[in-house]
Amino acid sequence: MAPNKIDDRAARENRERLKGYKARQAMHQFRVRRRVRDNWIAAIAIVAVAAGATFAQIAYFSAGPGKPVATAEPEPTETTPPTGENVGDVPDPALAEGRTWTGTLTINDVPLGIELDGAAAPQGVASFVSLTQKDFYTGVPCHRLTSDGFFVLQCGDPEGDGSGGPGYSYGPVENAPADNVYPAGTIAMARQAENAYSNGSQFFVVYEDTTIPSDSAGGYTVLGTVTSGLDELKAQVTDKGIAEGTTDTPAIPVTITGVTIE
Incomplete structure (x- = not known):
């Protein structure tokens, strides 16, 4: 009996439709898997960025540069009593005399009136x-500037890269704000x-x-304020x-051009 050409054509068309359907199903499943993968990647990236910003804030004043973003309401941090000891020829705290010191900190020839709280x-x-009496700070750069939510100008490193100091180190932290807020002028x-x-020496x-x-270790020792x-x-x-x-790094060179205190 002669083959039925119409039936053969219908069978071929069914097979082609089935192949097309399977191909579309495979593509759909691939797109679903890719969307799930992309969503996971995006979620992980968001968590990583948030964690990185928090770490950068906490670690900012150690070795690494960064532009941390301040949080409006920081979570309370459980602290343990700091341990350690002074290293080198640290000046006697009695030199502060338990009183307010006034003077001028001049940066790039801009005079800042300052008050330091020797009691706190x-x-x-x-x-x-x-260090001021020894003229240590004159000519020392301000090597670090941050903005975008975190507004500090860091000075006092004779090396100019965040690694230097006066040849001694001391602690513990004094007079840190309980709410972690450092107002303008601190x-x-x-x-x-x-x-x-x-x-x-870095401040x-x-x-x-x-x-x-x-x-x-706590917060950061507040010495005083800029008064003008x-x-x-x-x-x-x-x-x-x-x-x-x-x-x-500041866009322009920034240097302490003088400090007086009395």
């Missing part, structure tokens, strides 16, 4: 006064993360309200921004 931070103020000591006894000036989360000249410092220095291609 005797060790930190004693160190700052001692002058505070920079230190390594998790190390309460790593204060030296930072807060030029807009900034939140810095505490770590296991902060607006001019912002206009002449911090508003110039960060150098292109860097994360926290």
